[in-house]
Each structure stands twice: as C-alpha cells, then as structure tokens.
Amino acid sequence: MNIIRELRKSIAAEVHPDLSVVIKAPTEASDTQINAFVKRKEAWIEKQKKYFQQFNRKEPTEFLSGSSVLYLGRQYQVIIEKAAYKNRIKVTKNRLYILSSAPQKSDEITADFQRWLLSRAEVVFAQRLTECLKSFPNLSPPELKIRRLKKRWGSYLKRHEIVLNPDLIKASKQAIDYVIIHELCHAFYPRHDEDFYRLLSSKMPNWKEIKAKFEKKLLCY
Numbered sequence: 001m002n003i004i005r006e007l008r009k010s011i012a013a014e015v016h017p018d019l020s021v022v023i024k025a026p027t028e029a030s031d032t033q034i035n036a037f038v039k040r041k042e043a044w045i046e047k048q049k050k051y052f053q054q055f056n057r058k059e060p061t062e063f064l065s066g067s068s069v070l071y072l073g074r075q076y077q078v079i080i081e082k083a084a085y086k087n088r089i090k091v092t093k094n095r096l097y098i099l100s101s102a103p104q105k106s107d108e109i110t111a112d113f114q115r116w117l118l119s120r121a122e123v124v125f126a127q128r129l130t131e132c133l134k135s136f137p138n139l140s141p142p143e144l145k146i147r148r149l150k151k152r153w154g155s156y157l158k159r160h161e162i163v164l165n166p167d168l169i170k171a172s173k174q175a176i177d178y179v180i181i182h183e184l185c186h187a188f189y190p191r192h193d194e195d196f197y198r199l200l201s202s203k204m205p206n207w208k209e210i211k212a213k214f215e216k217k218l219l220c221y
Contacts, residue, residue: 001021001022001024001038001157002020002021003023003025004022004023004024004025004028004032005025005029006024006025006026006027007191008024008026008193010026010205011023011024011025011026011029011034011037013037013038013041013045015045015049015190016152018150018151019049020151021045022173023038024035025079030185031049035056036141040151041168042157049078052125056164057131062140064132065081069096069172070170070171071073071091071120071169072124072170072171072172072173073170073171073172073174073175074094076091076094076095076096077094077096078095078096078098079096079097080097080098080100080109081094081098081099081117082099082101083095083099083100084101084195088100089113089116090194098113103111113185117166118146118166118169120169121146121164122146122168124169124172124176125144125146125164125168125176126144126171127148128173128177129141129142129162129180131177132177132180132181132184133184135181135184135203136184136203139184140160140172142156142162142184142187143159143160143161143162144161145161145162145164146164146166146167147163147164147165147166148166148167149163152165153167153168153171153179154168154182154183155183156183156184156186156187158190160187161206162180162183162184164179164180164183172214173214175210175211176203177204177215178207178210178211178214181200181203181207182203184203185199185203
C-alpha cells in the first residue's frame, strides 16, 4: 500500500487494476487518521481487488498460430503462414495474419509483431491526439511520447508532454480518446479534484462508461 500526502481536503483510496492500493491524504493527516480510514475502507478495497482479478488475463509470450491477440479493442485470431518474405502482418475482419519465411521461429515472429504494434501505436496515437485536441481549441498541442508505464495508460508532464503506454494500442479508439482527453484535462487541473472531473465530463460526458468497458478488456491503469 502506497501512501501519498498532498494538498487536499480529505483522505481517498484508489485501487489500480494491477491490484496495488494508493491512499491519498492531506499533508497534515496523522498516521492514526490514515489507518482508521483504511480500516473503514477494507471491505471496499477487497471488493475492488476482486473486480479487477476477474479480468487478470495474461497474453501469451509467443504468438503462435491459433492464439489470440487484442488490437484496437478487438480480439483477433493469429494465423501464421509460410511466405517468401519475412514477417509481414495483415489484419482482416477477425484474423491477424503473420506471413513469414520462417514460421517455426516463434521468438523472431514475436519480436517483429511487437515492433509492428509499436509502429501502429505511433501512427494511431498521433491521429487520435490531433482529433482530441479539437475539443481543446485554446490548448497548444503537447509533445507526444510513447513509453512503457508500469501502472497507467497515460501521464501528463508539467513540461506539456503526454506520455502514452504502447500497450494502449490494444484498446479501442474510443478508449484511446478517453485516455488522451483525461491527460489533456491535466493541463488545466493537475489533481483529480472536482474541477478536473467537471472538465473531463464536459469534454467526454460518457467517460465513466467508456472507462468501465475499457478496464474489462485491459489490465494496467
């Protein structure tokens, strides 16, 4: 359990989908007050952990023919086929074809697939950021960076940069937009206070439904 003291009026608990627990408390809160709060929230914390545990599904470390992968919010069956060229990837309605001159080299195919996902993330994230910025006409475009994050999908940095987790390419475009808009709101309100959520709701009124659906498919945020 991680305890963060910051400028806020009340104590709050957060349970992340990786099952970590964060307690945010006012700087002047005593250990006794924090412990009492955690004691009162024990049942809620366990309920949240059980909720996320049901979606704790690990993807295969190797992409073999017949396995499945998530890409842009949809599940695709992986089909590896022999071809005259090295590891080209083609996406159809419900299948993701990997055309390879060496289909038996699963480690090489897996590495090439991960590079393909990263290249798609670079393109799709930039497109979605441009689209989301239309809802913030007075905000200058932030610099976009893609970097693996341990416990979240995105982060807004004070130097006006947005960092997105490359695994976000597994989510739907609607969910990607939610994460981007969430981080753009942090350009105005750094903390998750009432003003922040008021702005988020004005930009994406159905964000709660999108977030809930999003978390059922992906475990990270």
